[in-house]
Amino acid sequence: MTVRVESNSYLTDEQHRVYTLREALERNGGTPSGFLELLAVVVEDETWRKVPSGVNSEEPFEDFAAFIEAKPPFGLGAKVEDVRLLLQIKHPHEGVGHVREQMDRMRAQVSKLLGPTLGDDPVTQDAQDFGAYAKSGGWLFALKVARCVQPGSNQGEKSVPSPRGRRDEAAKVSASEFGRRAGSSSNRVMRFYRAWARAADDGLVPQFEQLQPGVDVELPDAETWGEYYTTRSSAESERGALITAAAEAEGIRPTKALEVAENPTALRAAILADPSTAEAARSALMDRLEGDAALQAAMARHITDTDTLRKAVAAETKRADQIEYVRAAVEEGKVKTPAGQFIEIPEKVKVEVERQLTPSEDVGQSGPEEAAAAYNVLHQYVMQSVDEDPQLAIQERRAKLHGRVKNASKTFEQLSLDEVSELYDEELVASLEQLQGFIATCLLNLKKAGQPPAIRAVRGA
Template sequence: MNEPHSATGNAVLVNALSSSMRSTLNGMESVPGLVRQVVEEGSWRNFTTPRGEHVTHKSFESFVTAKPTRGLGYSIDELMRLVADDAETLRLVTDLIGRPESDFERPESQENVWIEPEAQDVAGESQQELVWRDPSDDPEALQEAEAAAEPDADLNDPVNRDAFELRLVGKSGGWVWALKVARSVQPSKAGGHEESDHHDPNEGGPGRKVSVSEFARLTGWSTRRVMRYHRAWERGVEMHALPSFDQLKPGMDVPLPTAKTWTECFAPGDVSPERAEALVTGAHEAGISVRKVIYAAKSPGAMKAAILADESTAEAARTALLERARNDSELRTALARTIADDPVFRKETAVESRKAERAEYVRHVAGEGKVRTPAGQTLALPQDARQEIAKLLEVVNGPDATPEAVAEAYGTIQSFTTLAVEADPEVQLREQRTKFSKALSTTAKSIQAIDPNDLAAVADDDLREKLTELQKQVNELATMIVNEERAHPRS
């Protein structure tokens, strides 16, 4: 809430705001941006009227309610209805006047309804809605503008007038300013900015459209900024059926969309249209100011510094990265490769993966009340074991569960499994049979994988001894099983 400008400089903003507020609905699209600038720059505190009278205000409310031209001539509630769709401006004003935003919430049925002060005739019937008019049509605002105009600025020329107004209050956005650009600018056919700065005098006169670079010169903007507003109108043609550029002429007024649609089409900052579209969509989905999202995207260095320095910022970045990775296969691959290549990450990943697997097993057993044996048998646990596992589940699901605590819970369930197997001789028999069968199958596969020719080529006394000993053990096992079968034939 600084006061960086002189009283005369502040008057330009105050007069532009007052003029826009006296316009009708479409003209008021610029009001939130102007209010925000007036508050941010402290212009309301100290300014001069068009008649040269010096005015100071100690409170923002007195500035709003004071009669023109010493103030705006509105109530605070009326002003808040005008800026209700601009969350950033609403917050700035409520902070300034010390009142909560809830004081100015409107019933749903009253949204987007605005009644002009003194807009009713004597009979009490509302007058017909007026067409939007340029703020510079206001005599007081125009008087102030002429005093500050550049020597070559002819304010009777609608293009010059549009450019001059944007030069004075160029920090404001909205459909009003996009219209000024759309109706005044004719980019080159290639879409660039290098069209000749001045048209041939024989090809047009006052009211002609000008090149991007010429309009940028008149407004004091960069050509990129002019084109951002031009692209916003182009998107408005697609999304809100606005008139196309070839239908617009300098000074021409058309109905404009509501203020809340502006951020759907306008991308502030120097970003490509493709990035801008994605950033705007992301801002809307998160309910965050588009300006803040664009700024963050344009400041990777600042974003990295905040992540390194601040724990909550790092947590937000981690959450966002994981959410994006779920739908971005390339990012998932990059993250996995980074973790696999880093010894520290690789070790921690192995620990956490084992913890997650064991925790999931504990949850499954607690939910089913059953365990699975090494042989693949499913066994129901007794009631006392289930009660004990329910306590283990609380430990596993705790926010501070350590790998050691989860491993202990997992081991407890394994002990319950062993007891369940030992309690049933038939189950124990199947477990042992499966265990031996797996061991023999593994041994057989290993022997079958040996190439006899390769073995013969490298065999030495040690290998021969090991192979002979193995053959002896296999023969003994086979003989024992055969003799056992003969002594105890199956019934």
């Protein structure tokens, strides 16, 4: 249906009805009884579906909102919001039964055709709420608490006057009253309140006295919320304060550290199941050991009372000693024999020692196997050197004898000989006499070895 409009005489009945409805909208907006009556007819017989949607067009309107906003003479040339407002005004004769029924039926049909308003649409409202939360996170709810709650009033469910005291401002309420209206607890409300207070102290958000119920302010990014909010009541204790400070020093959110501290069973499970978590726990304990005497004592007792740990400590001590011995020998270019003598290390032995001591790519440091292998290279070189050099072998034996004699002398020097008379024992006397015999034999052999050979007399002298 192609329509070209030049005057009202050329309008179809449907178009004339639309024209009259538009006239009623423009001229009778103050008392829209005529508009409401005409709108009821247009909706009831679907007049808006029977007129073209534009010039040189036979297509009807796609929806009722397009009909309202289309330019005359095809539509009403109005805004949907204005029509919604007019629908809220009662017809002067709605006290009459049939008029009221007609108006109710018309309003229901128009509401169905236009759909819910932006604020009434639950999907749109949820989408808007989600967008606000995605942008600001917990700050969105913290603002609602901060601008509506005045804690410490002790007024039960009574509202607390706004700090500014203006009549046009809504009154703030206590945390318990806000929680009651929210279906939540006052403790949860106060956690949001304290998060806002901490952020206000840092200048991130306005102070409470600058906030009014129902008035929005610019909010920080959602990522900063976790730095100020914690669900942990322990955060308010001295222990929580220490954990919070340590977490901040490590550059992590205090809430994470507090959660771990309040759930030691979960921490234990993570340590048992995950090597990286166990390593983090070990590293933390080692850092704490230096300044914690009680922890040092507890760890020492645990090690001595546990066979596997005691053996592991002994093996690690041996490894450390061997590595220290090998590295010192390589750096100095000399190796110490068991008797305490020093011999030079050739370059090829140094190279082999360093090769054995170098850990594999998968190991961060030299382990027991590497340490033992490097130590054995030096040990074998020392033994071979002693065996191949008779003079060195004699010096080694002499050094060993010197060491044993010194040790025996120290032992006797530590005895209190003044009390020997009171400790008589035949077996002890026999042992000492036997020892005396060993000493006498040793002295005799040493003296003989030290005497020069006898010079024979020359005959006929």
